[in-house]
Amino acid sequence: MNTRRPLLALGLIIVFLLAAVVVSATSYSVSGNILSGAQYDLYTVNLIAGENVTATLVCDHDGVSRPLDPVLSVYFPGSDSSDTIFADAYNDDGFGSDDDPNGVDCDAFDSSRVFFSAPVTGEYTFRADGFGSSTGPYTLDIVTGGGNPMASDGRLNPQQDAPVVLYCNSESVDVYAVDGQFQGSVANGGSATFGAATFGPTADGGMQVSAGLPDGKTYLFVWDGCGVKGSYEAYSVTNGVPMLYDSGDY
Secondary structure (H helix, E strand, O other): EHHHEEEEEEEEEEEOEEEEOOOOEEEEEEEEOOOOOOOOEEEEEEEOOOOEEEEEEOOOOOOOOOOOOOEEEEOOOOOOOOOOOHOOOOEEEOOOOOOOOOOEEEEOOEEEEEEOOOOEEEEEEEEEOOOOOOOOOEEEEEEOOOOOOOHHHHOOOOOOOEEEEEEEEEEEEEEOOOOOOEEEEOOOOOOOOEOOOOEEEEEOOOEEEEEOOOOEEEEOOOOOOOOOOEEEEEEEEEOEEEEEEEEOOO
16 A cells, blocks of 8 residues: 655644644654555655755554664655655665664664755655565654754765765865775865766866766765865766755855
8 A cells, every 4th residue: 555645834734644733843753554565655745945854764663573674765846756766865774773873773674864955945755665575663753954964074975875975185085985984085176986986077177976876876966176165066866867955065
């Protein structure tokens, strides 16, 4: 059973299972239950361009254990939510004790978390799912506003789906794998390849890195170079078409 449940509009009203409830304009929570491997639940939220969003999908206790292996996907306005391959933001096991001390372990698995900055104003769809045939209860929490928690260590690209982690070091960028292994450095205007990540200059004098992702999309990150105050943009590229989903200053 696939269900589409309207969660809220960024006015004052949440609509869920035909009930209207007044809620905070920045934080909301809903619970559900994946009863079969084919089921997924869809929740919609109206967001304003530039809003920072953090969403977590946590497995709940069913009286015996926490059987659901949560998978959280987010679809930006106009995206097809019928399959996770079309997701603009996606996470499977990114919110457990191995990844975050505040996370929740789901038996042998972890809960999920995504965060992004809304690129456009419109309706965003959050998909609560179970990996494979896993089933069980869950809670979906969505918080808007505030900063990105991954930016707290000073990284240049704080996107949750980034396949590499970048830190400015004078007029070069230091490149790390997501497991913390140092890959190398690239000076402003230079070119290099580390694994699947390819670095190079942009036509306007900035820098960019692109890398393929497991879902078939490409991560593209563009910034003004290191050693200067500048701005960055992050894109999700599908079939050669880039979609901006995060931007900021550094």
